[in-house]
Amino acid sequence: MTANKVETAKHIVLTSHPPRDQKQAYPLDWGNPDPIKRGPVIGSLTNADDRNVIGSHSGSYSIYRALAVAAGTLDPEHKADLTNTSPTNKIGPYSQWSEPNRIVSIDPWGHMVADIFGDLIAQGIDIRPSIAITRARINMPEFAEAVQSGRLKPDGETLLENGDVSVTKIALEPVWHLPGIAARFGIAESELRRNLFEHTGGMFPELVTRPDREIFLPPIGGMTVYVFGDLAGLTDPSVKVACRVHDECNGSDVFGSDICTCRPYLTHGVEECVKMAQSGGAGLVVYNRKEGRALGEVTKFLVYNARKRQKGGDTADTYFERTECVAGVQDMRFQELMPDVFHWLGIKRIDRFMSMSDMKHDALVRQGIEIGERVPIPDELIPSDANVEMDAKKAAGYFTGEEAPQQKDLSDTKGRNLDDY
Amino acid sequence: MTANKVETAKHIVLTSHPPRDQKQAYPLDWGNPDPIKRGPVIGSLTNADDRNVIGSHSGSYSIYRALAVAAGTLDPEHKADLTNTSPTNKIGPYSQWSEPNRIVSIDPWGHMVADIFGDLIAQGIDIRPSIAITRARINMPEFAEAVQSGRLKPDGETLLENGDVSVTKIALEPVWHLPGIAARFGIAESELRRNLFEHTGGMFPELVTRPDREIFLPPIGGMTVYVFGDLAGLTDPSVKVACRVHDECNGSDVFGSDICTCRPYLTHGVEECVKMAQSGGAGLVVYNRKEGRALGEVTKFLVYNARKRQKGGDTADTYFERTECVAGVQDMRFQELMPDVFHWLGIKRIDRFMSMSDMKHDALVRQGIEIGERVPIPDELIPSDANVEMDAKKAAGYFTGEEAPQQKDLSDTKGRNLDDY
Numbered sequence: 037m038t039a040n041k042v043e044t045a046k047h048i049v050l051t052s053h054p055p056r057d058q059k060q061a062y063p064l065d066w067g068n069p070d071p072i073k074r075g076p077v078i079g080s081l082t083n084a085d086d087r088n089v090i091g092s093h094s095g096s097y098s099i100y101r102a103l104a105v106a107a108g109t110l111d112p113e114h115k116a117d118l119t120n121t122s123p124t125n126k127i128g129p130y131s132q133w134s135e136p137n138r139i140v141s142i143d144p145w146g147h148m149v150a151d152i153f154g155d156l157i158a159q160g161i162d163i164r165p166s167i168a169i170t171r172a173r174i175n176m177p178e179f180a181e182a183v184q185s186g187r188l189k190p191d192g193e194t195l196l197e198n199g200d201v202s203v204t205k206i207a208l209e210p211v212w213h214l215p216g217i218a219a220r221f222g223i224a225e226s227e228l229r230r231n232l233f234e235h236t237g238g239m240f241p242e243l244v245t246r247p248d249r250e251i252f253l254p255p256i257g258g259m260t261v262y263v264f265g266d267l268a269g270l271t272d273p274s275v276k277v278a279c280r281v282h283d284e285c286n287g288s289d290v291f292g293s294d295i296c297t298c299r300p301y302l303t304h305g306v307e308e309c310v311k312m313a314q315s316g317g318a319g320l321v322v323y324n325r326k327e328g329r330a331l332g333e334v335t336k337f338l339v340y341n342a343r344k345r346q347k348g349g350d351t352a353d354t355y356f357e358r359t360e361c362v363a364g365v366q367d368m369r370f371q372e373l374m375p376d377v378f379h380w381l382g383i384k385r386i387d388r389f390m391s392m393s394d395m396k397h398d399a400l401v402r403q404g405i406e407i408g409e410r411v412p413i414p415d416e417l418i419p420s421d422a423n424v425e426m427d428a429k430k431a432a433g434y435f436t437g438e439e440a441p442q443q444k445d446l447s448d449t450k451g452r453n454l455d456d457y
Numbered sequence: 458m459t460a461n462k463v464e465t466a467k468h469i470v471l472t473s474h475p476p477r478d479q480k481q482a483y484p485l486d487w488g489n490p491d492p493i494k495r496g497p498v499i500g501s502l503t504n505a506d507d508r509n510v511i512g513s514h515s516g517s518y519s520i521y522r523a524l525a526v527a528a529g530t531l532d533p534e535h536k537a538d539l540t541n542t543s544p545t546n547k548i549g550p551y552s553q554w555s556e557p558n559r560i561v562s563i564d565p566w567g568h569m570v571a572d573i574f575g576d577l578i579a580q581g582i583d584i585r586p587s588i589a590i591t592r593a594r595i596n597m598p599e600f601a602e603a604v605q606s607g608r609l610k611p612d613g614e615t616l617l618e619n620g621d622v623s624v625t626k627i628a629l630e631p632v633w634h635l636p637g638i639a640a641r642f643g644i645a646e647s648e649l650r651r652n653l654f655e656h657t658g659g660m661f662p663e664l665v666t667r668p669d670r671e672i673f674l675p676p677i678g679g680m681t682v683y684v685f686g687d688l689a690g691l692t693d694p695s696v697k698v699a700c701r702v703h704d705e706c707n708g709s710d711v712f713g714s715d716i717c718t719c720r721p722y723l724t725h726g727v728e729e730c731v732k733m734a735q736s737g738g739a740g741l742v743v744y745n746r747k748e749g750r751a752l753g754e755v756t757k758f759l760v761y762n763a764r765k766r767q768k769g770g771d772t773a774d775t776y777f778e779r780t781e782c783v784a785g786v787q788d789m790r791f792q793e794l795m796p797d798v799f800h801w802l803g804i805k806r807i808d809r810f811m812s813m814s815d816m817k818h819d820a821l822v823r824q825g826i827e828i829g830e831r832v833p834i835p836d837e838l839i840p841s842d843a844n845v846e847m848d849a850k851k852a853a854g855y856f857t858g859e860e861a862p863q864q865k866d867l868s869d870t871k872g873r874n875l876d877d878y
Contacts, residue, residue: 048651050666051659081656092658096517096677099657100751100789106652107642107791114785120766121759121783124875168758170765171878173842175713177598200715202878205708207754221528230469231527235502236520237513238472239660239676245471255660255676256517260707260754286681286744287626289711290723291595294621302711323707330521333628333681337589338542344591345541362542364535368521370528421594454545457592457623 051242062088062161064251066213069134071145076153077211079253080162082113090242091253093164095209098255115162118150123169125204125267130382138403140216141373142167142208144380166209166253173200174262178303179310187307194265194313201310206261208377212252214243220372257284257325261377262306265313270320271382278312278319278388280305281396283326283369286333294419295340295451297426301413305390308411312388322377329359330368338362343424343451350451353443355428371395375403392434410435424451472663483509483582485672487634490555492566497574498632500674501583503534511663512674514585516630519676536583539571544590546625546688551803559824561637562794563629564588565801587630587674594621595683599724600731608728615686615734622731627682629798633673635664641793678705678746682798683727686734691741692803699733699740699809701726702817704747704790707754715840716761716872718847722834726811729832733809743798750780751789759783762875764845771872774864776849792820799826813855831856845872 146166309319328336567587730740749757
């Protein structure tokens with residue numbers, strides 16, 4: 037019996053010691069251009085001998101899955117019926133999929149497993165998609181305003197008369213190739229594994245006991261990609277591409293909090309993507325589940341209070357400082373992994389990049405993605421209380437069309453006090 | 458050295474075997490009305506002897522934290538500076554906080570740690586808030602439409618002339634009391650622990666090796682609570698309370714996908730909360746991070762394709778069936794834990810409940826929360842393609858103002874085909 041034989045085990049088998057025989061039934065050759073030779077990512081929880089990963093599918097939701105089994109509502113032996121679930125649009129394979137260390141945080145074949153590994157699945161091997169591709173009609177209230185004000189014109193294809201926008205949307209779960217992640221950060225794989233284990237409070241001992249397992253399915257949120265216009269345009273050098281890379285901010289994205297520019301920048305990005313699609317180009321919005329700079333919302337709200345209450349009030353000159361006091365870092369998003377999805381989509385150049393973030397820009401350029409024009413958020417879209425963030429970022433070197441404010445002026449840009457809500 | 462001595466260890470210490478001496482430096486007495494006797498929840502990653510939990514703070518974002526340490530950008534010894542971060546509004550303590558098994562999935566004292574355990578924190582013990590409370594101004598584009606059409610009238614306090622709505626918002630991280638969770642689901646704690654361990658692919662062996670550790674900080678998303686009007690009203694029997702319990706649906710909540718009613722129901726809920734606050738009552742919206750019925754977005758998109766492609770097309774009569782084929786269950790949200798936040802807020806009665814979900818309604822009633830009027834989403838807010846979901850839910854027994862459709866008619870309610878996008 038191997039280290040993680042689970043469901044059928046009479047007694048609990050821990051994962052802290054490598055099995056005597058570490059030979060894997062389904063070894064992976066990450067980056068191999070032939071998907072069969074590359075091999076399927078298998079996170080089966082009931083056939084431990086088949087497993088070739090650390091962790092399980094569905095990111096954080098694996099916890100709910102375990103709870104469902106514990107509560108007796110989910111048959112642990114259930115295998116997904118993938119009938120009719122295959123992608124609505126073809127993506128890849130692209131040369132980037134097999135270039136060494138090009139893609140380290142997603143499985144480029146994750147949307148095609150039902151086709152590629154159909155025989156194994158038919159034999160009962162629990163192989164699951166880590167990527168799903170579907171079509172959708174979206175309608176953000178801001179579209180109507182854009183049409184009324186003449187910024188957008190319905191074309192009956194991308195943007196319909198009723199304000200609906202036709203998109204292809206793609207959900208991607210994280211699939212981490214640990215040697216590749218370590219290389220991306222320029223650290224030893226053993227250090228990466230040890231820190232992932234120790235600084236999560238001991239999550240997955242296999243990170244340190246199973247160096248033969250190179251794939252980690254981390255319990256974190258993934259990403260969603262919205263594509264506007266023809267998908268083929270994304271990889272066609274003669275077609276222009278507009279892009280917004282957006283990191284989740286629930287308070288603004290959903291509820292429209294006025295302390296930051298997140299939703300306004302997102303809707304601006306979508307608008308530019310629609311325009312690009314209407315003019316024969318293609319657009320994409322990448323939405324990453326990295327709430328509050330990947331610090332989470334509790335930390336975010338603590339920082340809000342510290343900013344609003346500090347001596348002198350909420351000023352741009354102390355914007356980053358307050359986050360660092362509470363969190364230890366200004367930002368924990370790691371844009372280093374973000375470019376992977378562009379390689380997966382076969383994108384080599386972004387013509388219009390709706391972002392002021394140097395971290396995003398530099399991460400993409402470092403990974404060989406060309407960026408043409410950088411498009412800052414139009415001033416009229418910035419909520420009043422969000423100028424603290426904007427000026428702080430501009431002064432810190434974020435891209436801006438106009439001249440960046442001087443450090444000495446930043447104390448003049450002031451946000452609302454807590455009593456003024 | 459104990460089982461999870463980490464940072465200072467010369468060698469890696471696994472978590473799979475209980476330490477010789479299991480005496481805890483900071484034992485917890487969950488539910489004790491005296492917070493000092495209850496004790497602080499300590500997830501320190503650098504002083505293993507202080508730890509009294511399984512896992513670490515920040516839910517999923519603990520993975521990013523570990524990555525930051527691995528990448529050398531975060532000092533593992535950093536301790537949060539909580540200066541000025543304390544809650545903007547006082548909440549509790551309430552009698553529910555110490556009633557046995559009333560609150561099992563959050564730490565009722567999680568927002569007050571800086572005050573209650575200030576001395577320990579000053580001594581260098583790494584105690585972190587798991588709840589943060591702040592103030593905000595939110596402005597959803599739908600508010601403007603509601604004002605124009607006369608459904609909402611600015612009052613200069615809750616709803617301002619510019620459409621801003623003044624709220625108190627609260628972020629809560631999951632803190633699971635394993636004996637209480639097991640009791641809530643009516644299963645043995647040992648079964649809960651074993652399944653959480655085995656069906657996550659071996660996450661946290663301490664779930665089975667440390668029965669003395671009753672608290673688990675799961676790497677999942679938490680929740681956000683938006684309160685409208687006077688917080689005190691939530692616990693005042695003479696004040697009416699309106700409420701929407703909303704489970705995350707990024708595709709609709711943010712992007713306005715027309716396949717479901719999520720954002721329309723959310724904005725309807727907020728509107729009703731604003732009205733209630735304006736008429737002297739209080740409103741609250743509970744936003745749970747449970748994307749796609751806690752199945753995640755990849756599964757959700759796979760189901761969309763299966764629904765749209767099945768023989769006969771996307772019809773209400775097969776709505777639930779398709780999810781079950783792919784996921785093994787129709788729903789994985791577990792509303793059983795959802796009522797905890799109401800007990801934390803001291804709420805005993807909801808006068809207007811904007812939800813058609815019997816699962817949410819029944820879970821609240823089972824936990825002793827009285828529910829007055831149930832308010833279904835107004836028909837005019839239902840996107841055309843979302844009628845498949847609506848009719849399927851009504852026929853399945855979801856609450857509806859009108860007569861529920863007959864099973865035989867459900868095949869008539871049909872959604873868009875994939876070629877029609």
